[in-house]
Amino acid sequence: MPWDIDKGIGGYFDSAFRRGIAKVIILNYLAKHKSHPYAILKGLKKVPSPAIARLSKSDIYNIISSLENEGYITSRVLLSGAKAKKIYTVTAKGGKVAHNSKRILLRHILAMKNLVKEEFNE
Numbered sequence: 001m002p003w004d005i006d007k008g009i010g011g012y013f014d015s016a017f018r019r020g021i022a023k024v025i026i027l028n029y030l031a032k033h034k035s036h037p038y039a040i041l042k043g044l045k046k047v048p049s050p051a052i053a054r055l056s057k058s059d060i061y062n063i064i065s066s067l068e069n070e071g072y073i074t075s076r077v078l079l080s081g082a083k084a085k086k087i088y089t090v091t092a093k094g095g096k097v098a099h100n101s102k103r104i105l106l107r108h109i110l111a112m113k114n115l116v117k118e119e120f121n122e
Contacts, residue, residue, distance in 0.1 A: 019063065022055055024101045026063050027090065030073055031098040036085045037061055064088060072097055 029035070029043060041060050044052050067073045072094030075086045090098060 018054065019059075021049070021105070022052060022059065023063050023067065024098075024105050025049065025052060026060070027067060027072055027094060027098045028102055030067075030088055031090045031095055034087055034089045036087055037064055040064070040088075067094070 025044065025047060026040060029040060033039075033043065035043065037057070037060050041055065041057055044055065044060075064073065068075060068088070072091060073088045074091050075088050078085050078087050
């Protein structure tokens with residue numbers, strides 16, 4: 001199947017794989033920035049990744065919910081005037097997972113780069 005340049009390679013990633021990468025990136029983002037979902041989405045749009053480029057607001061909320069249920073992040077409600085925002089932070093458990101998952105992801109990226117280089121002589 002030829003790649004559609006307009007869609008980019010992200011259109012061909014398996015959704016579970018994309019979700020896994022997005023969880024790692026969101027967890028690492030939250031390790032650096034206490035944030036609410038909309039700010040997370042805006043911040044992640046700057047990440048040059050096919051897995052992130054296709055994330056919707058509902059994807060972010062689902063991933064955040066999953067991370068919170070797994071005990072990797074926690075939330076608190078912050079009142080700002082009449083509005084309430086749920087701010088998420090990484091737990092100690094989440095911090096360890098963020099650090100280790102980043103290392104694992106980088107190892108996989110290097111392995112895939114070497115495989116492509118060997119297979120396609122690039």
